[in-house]
Amino acid sequence: xxxxxxxxxMWQQPAGTTEARPDMxxxxxxxxxxxxxxxxxxxxxxxxxxxxxxxxISLAVFGNLHFTHWYTYGGMALIALICTIQAAFMYITFxxxxxxxxxxxxxxxxxxxxxxxxxxxxxNRWNMPVYYIALNIAMAIYMVEVFTGxxxxxxxxxxxxxxxxxxxxxxxxxxxxxxxxxxxxQKIINELKTVEGQLSKAE
Numbered sequence: 413x414x415x416x417x418x419x420x421x422m423w424q425q426p427a428g429t430t431e432a433r434p435d436m437x438x439x440x441x442x443x444x445x446x447x448x449x450x451x452x453x454x455x456x457x458x459x460x461x462x463x464x465x466x467x468x469i470s471l472a473v474f475g476n477l478h479f480t481h482w483y484t485y486g487g488m489a490l491i492a493l494i495c496t497i498q499a500a501f502m503y504i505t506f507x508x509x510x511x512x513x514x515x516x517x518x519x520x521x522x523x524x525x526x527x528x529x530x531x532x533x534x535x536n537r538w539n540m541p542v543y544y545i546a547l548n549i550a551m552a553i554y555m556v557e558v559f560t561g562x563x564x565x566x567x568x569x570x571x572x573x574x575x576x577x578x579x580x581x582x583x584x585x586x587x588x589x590x591x592x593x594x595x596x597x598q599k600i601i602n603e604l605k606t607v608e609g610q611l612s613k614a615e
Contacts, residue, residue: 439603440514446596447509453593454506461499465492479557487554494546501539505532522604529597536590544582 471477472488479485508531512524551574559567 439607442603443600444514446600447512447514450593450596451506451509453589454502454509458499458502458506461495461502465495465499468492468495481557483553484557487550487552487556490550490553491547494543494550498543505535518604518607522601522608525597525601525604529601532593532597540582540586540590544578544586548578 468488469492472485472492508528512521512528514521516524559570
């Protein structure tokens, strides 16, 4: 609460100015809420991927799967590794969001959000494609032995359903999440730019 009050006082215009003061309470509340949502999304994703990796490794070690080829277990290990790397990546992003300081001066606060926004845009260009490609390569390695000896029709149905889900997850769910986060960041930055402009006029 002290951080909130100090930020509010810091961003208020000096007494005697004729410019209308921005609604700092609303802006700070919105910025803080959006920051918490972004943190929550990254942290929950990291936790879920970590649990997935632990589950896969536990299944490979204790599941009595009786696979005959080493590369099948290698595929499972690779899937777990990819999930772990992505989880670590999301946790690092979570820490970057958390490090944004609401108590610094408005201009510095705006620059922090702009730097984070640029980072996310760069990450989105390569992270999601690399993650999906690597994950599907690992899945293909794992599925070789699983599909061996299975009826061709069953294999084709599974592959079709799996491919449809991956395409849906990548082109709809993934893109939708990126757009939602982009809108949220743009709104934060635009609001802070408005504040910066009003404070500049008041000087």
